[in-house]
Amino acid sequence: MNVPRLDLTASPHIKAPDSTPRIMWNVVASLVPVVAAATWYFGLSALLVIAAATAGAVGTEHMFGRNGSLGDGSAAITGLLLGLTLPAGMPLWMAFVGGAFGIGFGKLIFGGLGQNVFNPALVGRAFLQAAFPTAITTWPAAGQSWATLRGANFALPFMGGAVDAVTEATPLNLMKFEHATTGISHLLLGSTAGSLGETSALLILTGGLYLAARRYLNWRIPAAIFVTVTVFSGILWRIDATRFPDPLFMLFSGGLMLGAIYMATDMVTSPITNAGAWIFGGGIGFLVVLIRVWGGLPEGVMYAILLMNALVPFINRATRPRVFGTRLETARGRS
Amino acid sequence: MNGGIGFRHGVHPPDSKELTANAPIRRMPFPDEIVLPLRQHAGRPATLLVGKGDRVERGDKIAESDGWVSVPIHASAAGRVVDIGWWPHPDGTMAEAVRIRVERYSPQIPRPRLVPEWQGLTPKQIVSAVQNAGVVGLGGAAFPAHVKLSPPDDATIELLLVNGAECEPYLTTDHRTMAEYPGRVYAGIRIMMRALGVERAVIGVERNKPDAIAALERVRPPDIDVTVQPLTVKYPQGAEKMLIKAVTGREVPSGKLPMHAGVVVQNVASLAAIAEVFETGLPLIERIVTITGPGVRKPSNLIVPVGTKLRDAVAFCGGLTDDAAEILFGGPMMGAPQSDLDTPLIKGTTGIVVLNRAQSKPIRAYPCIQCGHCLDACPVFLNPSQLGQLAQAGRYEDMVAANLPDCMLCGSCSYVCPSNIPLSQMFSLSKVMLRKHAQTVQAA
Numbered sequence: 001m002n003v004p005r006l007d008l009t010a011s012p013h014i015k016a017p018d019s020t021p022r023i024m025w026n027v028v029a030s031l032v033p034v035v036a037a038a039t040w041y042f043g044l045s046a047l048l049v050i051a052a053a054t055a056g057a058v059g060t061e062h063m064f065g066r067n068g069s070l071g072d073g074s075a076a077i078t079g080l081l082l083g084l085t086l087p088a089g090m091p092l093w094m095a096f097v098g099g100a101f102g103i104g105f106g107k108l109i110f111g112g113l114g115q116n117v118f119n120p121a122l123v124g125r126a127f128l129q130a131a132f133p134t135a136i137t138t139w140p141a142a143g144q145s146w147a148t149l150r151g152a153n154f155a156l157p158f159m160g161g162a163v164d165a166v167t168e169a170t171p172l173n174l175m176k177f178e179h180a181t182t183g184i185s186h187l188l189l190g191s192t193a194g195s196l197g198e199t200s201a202l203l204i205l206t207g208g209l210y211l212a213a214r215r216y217l218n219w220r221i222p223a224a225i226f227v228t229v230t231v232f233s234g235i236l237w238r239i240d241a242t243r244f245p246d247p248l249f250m251l252f253s254g255g256l257m258l259g260a261i262y263m264a265t266d267m268v269t270s271p272i273t274n275a276g277a278w279i280f281g282g283g284i285g286f287l288v289v290l291i292r293v294w295g296g297l298p299e300g301v302m303y304a305i306l307l308m309n310a311l312v313p314f315i316n317r318a319t320r321p322r323v324f325g326t327r328l329e330t331a332r333g334r335s
Numbered sequence: 336m337n338g339g340i341g342f343r344h345g346v347h348p349p350d351s352k353e354l355t356a357n358a359p360i361r362r363m364p365f366p367d368e369i370v371l372p373l374r375q376h377a378g379r380p381a382t383l384l385v386g387k388g389d390r391v392e393r394g395d396k397i398a399e400s401d402g403w404v405s406v407p408i409h410a411s412a413a414g415r416v417v418d419i420g421w422w423p424h425p426d427g428t429m430a431e432a433v434r435i436r437v438e439r440y441s442p443q444i445p446r447p448r449l450v451p452e453w454q455g456l457t458p459k460q461i462v463s464a465v466q467n468a469g470v471v472g473l474g475g476a477a478f479p480a481h482v483k484l485s486p487p488d489d490a491t492i493e494l495l496l497v498n499g500a501e502c503e504p505y506l507t508t509d510h511r512t513m514a515e516y517p518g519r520v521y522a523g524i525r526i527m528m529r530a531l532g533v534e535r536a537v538i539g540v541e542r543n544k545p546d547a548i549a550a551l552e553r554v555r556p557p558d559i560d561v562t563v564q565p566l567t568v569k570y571p572q573g574a575e576k577m578l579i580k581a582v583t584g585r586e587v588p589s590g591k592l593p594m595h596a597g598v599v600v601q602n603v604a605s606l607a608a609i610a611e612v613f614e615t616g617l618p619l620i621e622r623i624v625t626i627t628g629p630g631v632r633k634p635s636n637l638i639v640p641v642g643t644k645l646r647d648a649v650a651f652c653g654g655l656t657d658d659a660a661e662i663l664f665g666g667p668m669m670g671a672p673q674s675d676l677d678t679p680l681i682k683g684t685t686g687i688v689v690l691n692r693a694q695s696k697p698i699r700a701y702p703c704i705q706c707g708h709c710l711d712a713c714p715v716f717l718n719p720s721q722l723g724q725l726a727q728a729g730r731y732e733d734m735v736a737a738n739l740p741d742c743m744l745c746g747s748c749s750y751v752c753p754s755n756i757p758l759s760q761m762f763s764l765s766k767v768m769l770r771k772h773a774q775t776v777q778a779a
Contacts, residue, residue: 007661007695008672010760012746014348014504014694018708018753020701072701114702114754218707272707272720323738324576324715325589 023216023267024073030207031080031262037203038196042088042140045150046196052092053124054079056099064108074113078102081121081262084197085255085302086128089140089151089167094132098124118309119269122302129302139193141168168193171253172298175245187252197258201251208261217265220274224281225260225288226251232289244293256288259301269309275319276312283308342580344714345569346747348504348668350543354627354634355507360515362638363651365412365437369642370679371397372424372432376471377478378404385433389416394445394617397433406469406479408433411620411640413441423675425664425684432679435642450616453526458484461530468618469682470609474498474509474573474602475665477683480609483599484530490594495533496582497524499540499547499603500566500573503666506686508623509603511636513540513547516607517554519614523606524561526613531599536561538603539582543568570668571745575600577714589741624680626652630659630689639680646676648687660695663688668746701754709748709758715741719748719758726761731769739765 038046057079062070069075079099086095102124110116128136140150170193171182187201197204212219229250236244250256264270264284271280284304291300374380381398391397391410398408414437422432453461466481486492497520501509513520524536540548542565551563564582571577576587579598587596608619620641627634632653639648645662649655663670664684680687709719717738725734739762748758 003676004655004657004659006672006674008674009661009695009697010757010763011663011667011669011671011744012750012759013661013663013667013670013672013688013690014750015698015755016346016348016751016753018751019755020704020753023704023706023753074704112702114704215708267704267706270705272705272710272718274707274711320718321710321716323589323717323741324580325586325591325741 021072024077026214026216027077027211027262028073028080030210031077031084033203034084034197034200034207034258035080037200038084038088041200042150042196043146043148045088045140045153048092048153049086049088049090049095050080050083050196052095053083053086053099056096056101057082057103057120057124058099060100060103060108064104066112069112072113075103078107078120078124081197081258082124084258085121085125085195087136087139087151087195089138089149089153090135091151091155092153093155093157094128094135098128101127114268116268117312118306119263119266122263122306125302126306139167139170139173139195141193170194170198170298171249172292175249175253175298177298182249182253184248184252187249195255198253198255201257204257204261211261211265217261218267218270218274218277220277221265221270221281221284222260224278225256225264225285228282228285229256229289232286233293236289236293250289250292254292254299255301259305260284263301264305264308269312271312271315271319273316273319273321275321276315279315279319280308280312283311341567341569342572342577342714344712344716344747345571345577346712346750347568348570348750350568351504352507352510352543354505355625355636356510356544358507358511358634358636360511360623360636360638363640363643363648365443365640366643366647367437367439368417368644369412369414369435369437369640370422370432370644370677371408371411371435371642372422372430372679372681373398373408374424374430375408375477375641375681375683376406377476378402378406378482380431381405381408383419383431383433385416385419387416387419390414391416391435392446393441393443394448394620396618400466400469404479404482406466406471406481407618409469409618409620410435411642412437413443414438423678425671425673425678425681427671427674445617448616450613453529453613458530458532461526465530465609465612468612470605470612470619471682472602473604473608473622473682473685475669475683475685477681480601480605483594483601484527486531486594486599490592491597492531492533492594492599493535493597494583494599495524495527495531495536496579496593496598496600497536497538497603497606498573498575498578498600499538499544499551500578501544502541502568502570502573503668503670503685504570505625505627505688506666507625507627507636508685510544510547512604512607512623513544514550517550519607519610520551520603521554521556521561522610522614523601523608525556525559526609527599527601527606528559533599534560537582538563539566539572539578540564541566541568541572570747571714571743574714574743574745576743589738619682622680622682622684624648624684625686625688627686628663628689629691629694630656630662631687632656641682642679644676645673645678645680645687648680649676649689655689656691658691659689660692661690663690668750669744698755700756703754703756706753708751708753712747712751714745714747715743717742719762723756723758723761726765731765731772734765735769739769742766
């Protein structure tokens with residue numbers, strides 16, 4: 001009998017097919033339709049902004065990340081998601097800096113993939129919001145010709161200059177400052193002003209369903225966010241429908257869809273337990289309504305998620321699962 | 336009581352049983368030499384009774400049990416003891432073993448012996464007969480069977496649970512035993528019920544063995560309270576605690592034995608073996624193994640003499656393929672890799688699984704991304720991700736606080752981990768470190 005070279009490895013000797021890169025690249029793939037929709041509504045500018053943010057994120061990971069860590073796909077997700085939170089008219093260098101900052105200070109400084117506390121894409125966006133408050137809130141109108149740049153995309157760093165573009169208030173701005181609501185069909189399809197990924201709730205939902213079906217995201221987090229936002233804003237709306245927007249508007253406007261499905265569900269920065277996922281999502285939903293209704297800003301998804309990110313270690317600790325065979329009274333009662 | 340409600344969590348590896356599920360059990364001819372390690376069971380190794388040069392008949396006792404949690408070892412073939420010394424053991428170490436050169440033209444007929452009618456024996460006599468016959472749990476753990484038949488005074492046993500789950504992929508020994516020898520399984524159940532003084536027995540069988548379920552139903556005796564409970568297919572259903580949960584809804588208290596939940600669990604093959612002891616008077620000297628996997632030319636279910644070398648068993652199945660890469664004793668989830676083809680199959684060896692190159696290919700590990708899939712897989716509800724981080728930091732005491740002792744090393748967490756972190760290997764190592772530490776503390 002021929003005897004081959006025998007391997008000696010630890011059990012188990014078989015492996016489920018999922019892998020971390022596969023999860024990450026699936027997330028990237030599920031974002032492609034969202035990017036396409038953004039391009040449809042905001043033209044070439046959208047593609048350029050997303051590409052710049054992704055280049056910033058991926059480049060930084062490549063320069064300072066662990067050897068080969070680009071292949072796991074997580075830096076690409078950060079860049080794409082950051083790009084989708086920006087307005088189409090954003091100068092490209094700013095988007096690039098945002099991506100670099102998100103990966104550098106949101107992730108690598110903690111030790112790379114798996115170690116970061118805050119969602120890197122949102123760290124990047126928070127930085128841009130603080131550094132360039134005007135550029136990041138200049139919302140170009142949807143529905144201009146494809147090749148028209150929606151702002152000073154090619155502005156040079158720190159050269160300032162007036163931005164010449166057609167702008168429009170976002171639905172949340174209209175709500176906050178003018179008490180005007182936008183129709184639900186516009187919100188669903190995305191034909192409104194806003195950041196690139198704020199625009200198509202329907203496509204984002206579809207991507208989320210795909211990822212949830214493959215268990216690449218914990219559906220409990222967006223479910224908890226949606227339920228909390230609906231209930232909380234629903235109560236307010238019942239109290240005074242003239243002052244508070246209706247729950248549907250709350251659900252489908254702004255960055256809620258993108259945030260709930262793609263950012264809050266980042267595995268690294270969300271709770272590891274299923275009970276924790278409900279608490280985490282509930283907290284985000286509550287904070288979103290709180291900030292939108294009573295805060296100084298029209299939108300609160302970013303800060304809601306970042307705040308809850310900080311609580312994740314405590315949520316994990318508080319929701320430790322009951323170990324099999326402990327707390328026997330209840331188990332006995334069922335037998 | 337809730338019947339068949341299943342257990343939570345667990346994983347669904349492909350069962351890969353089609354290679355041997357329909358292969359009838361065949362008897363392998365006696366090899367030229369058999370090797371019988373003195374340690375083939377959980378507990379203390381047996382103490383030697385024979386010397387070099389002695390002639391033994393098939394079924395002769397060659398080593399005596401050393402205390403209560405121990406069983407004797409019997410010669411599985413007639414022949415001459417050619418050597419007693421260190422030999423490769425399936426657990427990867429070397430162990431003291433008796434090598435017997437098998438007589439080539441012997442009819443292999445055991446000495447005439449008295450076969451007691453078990454109906455006339457007291458439970459105590461049944462227990463000692465089972466110990467004397469060297470019977471251990473044949474599901475893999477090789478725990479002496481008679482110990483389970485003697486519950487301590489503080490435990491009342493209400494139910495005999497027969498383990499026919501066979502949740503490990505590839506293995507079909509229990510499956511074939513139930514399909515081909517259902518009568519023997521029931522005979523074993525009767526003997527066990529008498530020894531334990533229980534009135535009820537349930538056989539738990541996963542639904543991927545419909546012919547085994549049908550065979551058991553066909554000859555189910557009407558005079559005793561025994562039922563066949565089909566179970567959903569899920570790993571690790573065959574773990575005692577999971578099976579008890581699945582069939583009765585009860586959870587065995589953490590750190591306690593199944594007896595403390597009022598249940599004794601025995602594997603179907605062990606029951607058939609006990610039945611055989613009282614049928615033929617012969618001790619446990621042969622067992623059924625599945626020899627399978629993509630690395631074996633003719634996957635088979637075989638009856639082999641205990642002590643048959645891996646080399647001989649595989650050769651009888653057509654040998655290894657050119658693509659064979661790793662040989663396991665046991666299934667792919669918990670089985671142990673073998674480095675030496677002269678390693679003998681022992682009482683606890685459920686099967687030989689030979690994996691090919693593609694299956695044994697090393698995989699790259701990524702950082703933990705906190706996806707939580709391991710928490711959803713762990714059948715005892717631990718947090719493997721956190722335990723893994725503690726293991727990496729060498730914080731073994733903290734792992735105990737995080738319930739490491741409840742880990743059964745079933746491998747479900749490693750199986751699902753998308754980052755390919757060798758979690759169960761880390762836990763196995765941590766358990767060894769803790770044991771070593773406890774020993775040094777004791778010695779000091």
